[in-house]
Amino acid sequence: MTPRKEFDHYLDQLHEMLVDMGGRVERALADAMQSLKDMDISLAKKVIATDPDINRLEEQIEELGAKLIVTQQPVAKDLRRILAAFKIASDLERMGDLSLDVAKVTLRLEGQALIKPLIDLPRMAEIVQTMIFESIQSFVQENVDLAYKMAKDDDQVDALYKQITRELFSLMLENPLTISQSMQLSFVGRFIERIADHATNIGESVVYLVTGKRPDLN
Amino acid sequence: MQTTMTSLIEINKLNLYYGSFHALKNVSMRIPEKAITAFIGPSGCGKSTLLRTLNRMNDMIPGTRIEGEISISGTDIYSGSVDVETLRKKVGMVFQQPNPFPKSIYDNIAYGPRLHGIRDRKTLDEIVETSLRSAVLWEEVKDYLKRSAFSLSGGQQQRLCIARALAVNPDILLMDEATSALDPISTLKIEELVQELKNRYTIVMVTHNMHQAARVSNQTVFFLNGEVVEYDETEKLFSNPSDQRTEDYISGRFG
Numbered sequence: 001m002t003p004r005k006e007f008d009h010y011l012d013q014l015h016e017m018l019v020d021m022g023g024r025v026e027r028a029l030a031d032a033m034q035s036l037k038d039m040d041i042s043l044a045k046k047v048i049a050t051d052p053d054i055n056r057l058e059e060q061i062e063e064l065g066a067k068l069i070v071t072q073q074p075v076a077k078d079l080r081r082i083l084a085a086f087k088i089a090s091d092l093e094r095m096g097d098l099s100l101d102v103a104k105v106t107l108r109l110e111g112q113a114l115i116k117p118l119i120d121l122p123r124m125a126e127i128v129q130t131m132i133f134e135s136i137q138s139f140v141q142e143n144v145d146l147a148y149k150m151a152k153d154d155d156q157v158d159a160l161y162k163q164i165t166r167e168l169f170s171l172m173l174e175n176p177l178t179i180s181q182s183m184q185l186s187f188v189g190r191f192i193e194r195i196a197d198h199a200t201n202i203g204e205s206v207v208y209l210v211t212g213k214r215p216d217l218n
Numbered sequence: 219m220q221t222t223m224t225s226l227i228e229i230n231k232l233n234l235y236y237g238s239f240h241a242l243k244n245v246s247m248r249i250p251e252k253a254i255t256a257f258i259g260p261s262g263c264g265k266s267t268l269l270r271t272l273n274r275m276n277d278m279i280p281g282t283r284i285e286g287e288i289s290i291s292g293t294d295i296y297s298g299s300v301d302v303e304t305l306r307k308k309v310g311m312v313f314q315q316p317n318p319f320p321k322s323i324y325d326n327i328a329y330g331p332r333l334h335g336i337r338d339r340k341t342l343d344e345i346v347e348t349s350l351r352s353a354v355l356w357e358e359v360k361d362y363l364k365r366s367a368f369s370l371s372g373g374q375q376q377r378l379c380i381a382r383a384l385a386v387n388p389d390i391l392l393m394d395e396a397t398s399a400l401d402p403i404s405t406l407k408i409e410e411l412v413q414e415l416k417n418r419y420t421i422v423m424v425t426h427n428m429h430q431a432a433r434v435s436n437q438t439v440f441f442l443n444g445e446v447v448e449y450d451e452t453e454k455l456f457s458n459p460s461d462q463r464t465e466d467y468i469s470g471r472f473g
Contacts, residue, residue: 004470076459077465079457080458
């Protein structure tokens with residue numbers, strides 16, 4: 001095996017680990033939201049139990065990236081690819097943590113009836129899941145257009161978040177007994193909104209990888 | 219490449235032939251003064267050839283033909299009125315293998331100044347000390363100046379050769395793979411020395427070690443088949459090159 005072949009092999013491995021991590025985060029968010037919607041405690045616990053796997057993937061990506069920097073001394077796009085992988089892995093790890101935070105809200109609300117059927121929060125989560133998928137796809141395909149398109153969806157997420165907090169605020173005004181749960185649900189909105197911001201960060205990493213320039217997609 | 223620095227060397231539409239072999243093709247560039255410019259590229263790309271044109275070392279190779287212009291400080295170095303010995307005094311060179319003369323450390327440094335007519339012992343002493351200090355060798359050899367230069371290690375010998383080049387007060391220092399025969403510690407010492415020297419001299423280095431070019435130089439020129447493919451700030455060239463061939467070479471996809 002020539003050195004370059006080995007290098008390419010490890011870069012592919014780095015790719016695969018990021019795709020794996022992205023898939024796990026997407027699933028964690030979907031499950032966390034489902035657990036909240038259905039008040040499914042065991043599903044929430046499953047999300048919490050799988051978070052260490054996501055964290056471990058971030059560590060493995062960092063280890064492999066560091067190994068490649070030391071052994072291959074990458075330059076130009078190779079170097080940007082590894083730097084982008086570090087950044088993306090760190091974003092995905094935070095997204096995993098925030099999904100876990102959503103699942104924790106399910107546990108906190110255990111035994112309570114929801115003050116309202118959840119419509120907008122699941123909608124928001126669905127858009128963000130698509131953003132996660134597209135951010136990883138834009139990385140895999142090195143597709144700058146897709147990164148920009150994905151980042152645009154963040155506007156919808158922000159609009160939904162505002163709408164949700166407004167709605168919960170009026171519920172709290174109407175009935176102080178809902179304050180505790182309303183606060184928890186508005187946290188969920190905040191968690192999902194943060195996940196979307198991390199997805200746009202991934203888009204920025206993709207643009208950096210492809211062009212060497214650092215845009216602001218947020 | 220846009221540069222705000224003053225250029226010392228200007229190369230204009232340079233073509234060089236070894237017999238029928240076209241070794242340099244239409245090369246034009248400006249090399250800024252008091253900076254380090256690195257030439258990189260695969261074997262046979264013309265980088266050493268271009269380096270050797272800067273002090274007319276190629277004159278010694280039979281069948282060499284040159285078209286175009288190279289000027290240093292505004293003087294066309296290939297014009298008939300240029301004295302090659304004076305040119306080489308102004309444009310010093312260090313080679314891949316350290317090549318001290320079979321003389322003492324002192325006499326190696328004093329050789330050039332003596333050749334240029336300096337006989338006064340005190341002046342020579344001063345030149346030897348200043349040159350050895352500039353090459354960061356003084357502290358290691360000051361008590362052994364009468365010893366043979368061959369008693370020094372490879373890295374010390376190379377620094378001695380740099381000191382010898384500096385002794386005749388050049389403007390430009392050409393380094394042709396000057397560290398490729400040295401161990402990593404000696405290489406590091408030369409690299410640090412070169413960083414010091416760039417404040418006073420214009421340095422042009424040929425290196426096969428791309429990471430050395432990235433570490434040491436201010437500008438990098440990438441050559442391929444006798445042509446300049448890309449010339450840019452080193453940081454830019456190694457982080458985001460403009461030409462795919464540069465990217466492929468520095469990433470190890472060929473060469």
